[in-house]
Amino acid sequence: MSLLEVSLQGTAGVxxxxxxxxxxxxxxxxxGPNGAGKTQTLMMILGxxxxxxxxxxxxxxxxxxxxxxxDLPVEQRRIGFLPQRYALFxxxxxxxxxxxxxxxxxxxxxxxxxxxxxxxxxAEALAPRRPSELSGGETQRVALARALxxxxxxxxxxxxxxxxxxxxxxxMRRFLAERLRAWSLPTVVVTHDRADAEALxxxxxxxxxxxxxxxxxxxxxxxxxxxxFVKRLVSGADP
Amino acid sequence: MSAAPPAARRRAFLAIAxxxxxxxxxGLLLLLAALPIAGLLFSAPPRQLLAGLSDPLVLPALRLTxxxxxxxxxxxxxxxxxLAWVIARRxxxxxxxxxxxxxxxxxxVLETLVELPVVLPPAVAxxxxxxAFGRRGxxxxxxxxxxxxxxxxxxxxxxxxxxxxxxFYLQAxxxxxxxxxxxxILVARTLGASPPRLLFTVAIPISWPSLAGGAAxxxxxxxxxxxATLMFAGNMSxxxxxxxxxxxxxxxxxxxxxxxxxxxxxxxxxxxxxxxRAGARR
Numbered sequence: 001m002s003l004l005e006v007s008l009q010g011t012a013g014v015x016x017x018x019x020x021x022x023x024x025x026x027x028x029x030x031x032g033p034n035g036a037g038k039t040q041t042l043m044m045i046l047g048x049x050x051x052x053x054x055x056x057x058x059x060x061x062x063x064x065x066x067x068x069x070x071d072l073p074v075e076q077r078r079i080g081f082l083p084q085r086y087a088l089f090x091x092x093x094x095x096x097x098x099x100x101x102x103x104x105x106x107x108x109x110x111x112x113x114x115x116x117x118x119x120x121x122x123a124e125a126l127a128p129r130r131p132s133e134l135s136g137g138e139t140q141r142v143a144l145a146r147a148l149x150x151x152x153x154x155x156x157x158x159x160x161x162x163x164x165x166x167x168x169x170x171x172m173r174r175f176l177a178e179r180l181r182a183w184s185l186p187t188v189v190v191t192h193d194r195a196d197a198e199a200l201x202x203x204x205x206x207x208x209x210x211x212x213x214x215x216x217x218x219x220x221x222x223x224x225x226x227x228x229f230v231k232r233l234v235s236g237a238d239p
Numbered sequence: 240m241s242a243a244p245p246a247a248r249r250r251a252f253l254a255i256a257x258x259x260x261x262x263x264x265x266g267l268l269l270l271l272a273a274l275p276i277a278g279l280l281f282s283a284p285p286r287q288l289l290a291g292l293s294d295p296l297v298l299p300a301l302r303l304t305x306x307x308x309x310x311x312x313x314x315x316x317x318x319x320x321x322l323a324w325v326i327a328r329r330x331x332x333x334x335x336x337x338x339x340x341x342x343x344x345x346x347x348v349l350e351t352l353v354e355l356p357v358v359l360p361p362a363v364a365x366x367x368x369x370x371a372f373g374r375r376g377x378x379x380x381x382x383x384x385x386x387x388x389x390x391x392x393x394x395x396x397x398x399x400x401x402x403x404x405x406x407f408y409l410q411a412x413x414x415x416x417x418x419x420x421x422x423x424i425l426v427a428r429t430l431g432a433s434p435p436r437l438l439f440t441v442a443i444p445i446s447w448p449s450l451a452g453g454a455a456x457x458x459x460x461x462x463x464x465x466x467a468t469l470m471f472a473g474n475m476s477x478x479x480x481x482x483x484x485x486x487x488x489x490x491x492x493x494x495x496x497x498x499x500x501x502x503x504x505x506x507x508x509x510x511x512x513x514x515x516r517a518g519a520r521r
Contacts, residue, residue: 046425048425074428080430083425089423089441101429101430101431146426150430150431
């Protein structure tokens with residue numbers, strides 16, 4: 001059973017952070033108002049910033065341990081990351097984007113594996129295209145393919161739908177929820193959209209001012225909202 | 240019948256005076272830019288100019304200039320790219336606990352330092368180079384002990400050109416690396432990219448047009464380098480006499496040769512620029 005355990009405390013940047021949660025096969029949904037420290041938490045898990053205390057453990061292997069002075073660099077943590085706008089490499093075609101993180105003995109082998117991954121996401125036809133020629137949904141598929149092709153042991157997604165038109169979001173959301181469930185990797189998805197939390201159907205962790213104010217299933221949050229933000233979130237209003 | 244109200248009169252005056260003033264002032268500067276170029280190109284018949292190119296000064300100076308500026312540019316690219324990358328990374332990375340704020344300040348000071356030669360007058364650069372590498376300079380005794388005399392050699396030409404031209408490339412490269420989307424860099428790292436792979440497969444390819452532009456500026460600056468070269472490397476035909484120095488020498492005896500050389504220098508600079516622009520666009 002794969003498991004991502006996170007416990008982080010300390011300042012990195014402006015906001016003092018104090019969070020602890022575990023993510024298993026079902027996606028963990030991290031919500032909170034702007035400036036609550038959601039992205040900062042992801043940065044700490046990835047190793048892009050370093051908190052003063054805490055630990056990050058993946059499948060029992062420590063990646064970060066402030067006490068033990070262990071701090072694996074980003075490139076050795078094997079955590080896939082999808083930023084808000086997906087950040088496809090603009091100078092590479094889709095196939096090369098997907099192949100970027102594949103450790104293969106030869107160029108041919110890498111391209112074959114990348115093509116395979118694209119096929120798995122029903123996106124093989126996109127292989128020769130440039131990122132600038134992709135629609136929102138296609139960009140999402142390619143970014144997912146790129147992240148998965150590197151065989152990560154966990155996935156972090158930062159507001160994966162926020163940058164796209166509402167008209168696109170429904171399909172992209174369904175696709176994302178479906179695939180994340182199928183891959184059953186420990187996954188953390190940052191969002192502030194109730195519909196995302198609903199579709200992803202995982203535990204919800206609410207972050208405000210750098211600290212966790214409530215956690216549980218969406219229905220539990222709806223029954224006893226702990227803060228005004230949670231109340232707005234579960235009511236479906238734009239929080 | 241009363242006269243037009245003052246506001247209307249003022250508007251009528253401005254409608255004539257303002258375009259006139261703009262035309263006059265910008266025309267003066269345009270004239271100053273165009274006349275010398277016209278003088279350079281059209282003040283002598285082409286036959287005379289071609290004859291000027293057969294002066295014995297010309298060929299060695301051309302050869303030396305192409306050689307030294309190429310070496311200078313290679314040095315600038317090889318050393319300047321990693322330096323620009325480090326400076327750009329160190330001065331935008333925020334958030335890490337502890338001494339990073341301090342480190343970032345140190346790198347900013349360093350950035351100012353490496354860009355200083357841009358505002359340094361060439362004569363000052365020449366004196367400074369002599370005081371660093373000259374016989375009585377900082378490194379002079381050490382270099383002498385090793386049997387190396389740098390000033391007034393071909394290597395000194397390269398050192399002078401590199402010193403004055405490097406900042407132009409550095410400025411462009413630092414700015415370009417700083418503009419890179421931080422998400423691209425982070426994603427590349429999560430995909431397992433080592434620091435060198437990050438530089439060579441993400442940072443440089445994406446910044447390529449800006450890097451090429453900076454390289455062109457550096458090359459142009461090295462090509463025209465005069466003051467520092469004269470003071471630090473001297474003006475010896477075939478050894479340290481680059482095209483700008485040859486122009487200076489020719490001017491003393493024959494204005495037409497100086498003119499031919501000047502046109503040649505402009506042509507070389509122009510050709511390099513066009514080549515680099517074309518390369519960057521690919």
